[in-house]
Amino acid sequence: MRARLAVMVLFVLVASACGSDSDTDTGDSSLAPMEISELLEADVPITTSVIGYVVISDTGARLCEALAESFPPQCGGSAVDIANPDVLTVAFEEEQGVQWTDPRVQLDGTYDGSELTLDNS
Numbered sequence: 001m002r003a004r005l006a007v008m009v010l011f012v013l014v015a016s017a018c019g020s021d022s023d024t025d026t027g028d029s030s031l032a033p034m035e036i037s038e039l040l041e042a043d044v045p046i047t048t049s050v051i052g053y054v055v056i057s058d059t060g061a062r063l064c065e066a067l068a069e070s071f072p073p074q075c076g077g078s079a080v081d082i083a084n085p086d087v088l089t090v091a092f093e094e095e096q097g098v099q100w101t102d103p104r105v106q107l108d109g110t111y112d113g114s115e116l117t118l119d120n121s
Helices: 002-017 036-041
Strands: 046-057 060-067 075-082 093-095 098-100 105-111 115-118
Touching (some): 036 046
Parallel strands (some): 075 115
Antiparallel strands (some): 060 075, 093 098, 105 115
């Protein structure tokens, strides 16, 4: 009798360990942000979080994968244009008319294949 009870308890424990798949995408924005290279390969439009350096100059605002070692810094690597940089609330370094973030920042918005439109929140 005890052996049968032990087998039943073991069966219940094994069956409960085989629960639902927790890797299913729930659309939770608290997931790790995308790299810019991943964003550029994604199906568009896509609403997501993306991480990089913001560089604002007379040619516009861009989210960059890296900062070039020039001074003031320029975009290095992959980059996307930012449609509405006026909603940014991040701290910038500034020199010679160029603004940039250091370290990288996480931005939330929608990428349409040509530019990233930031959320207003």
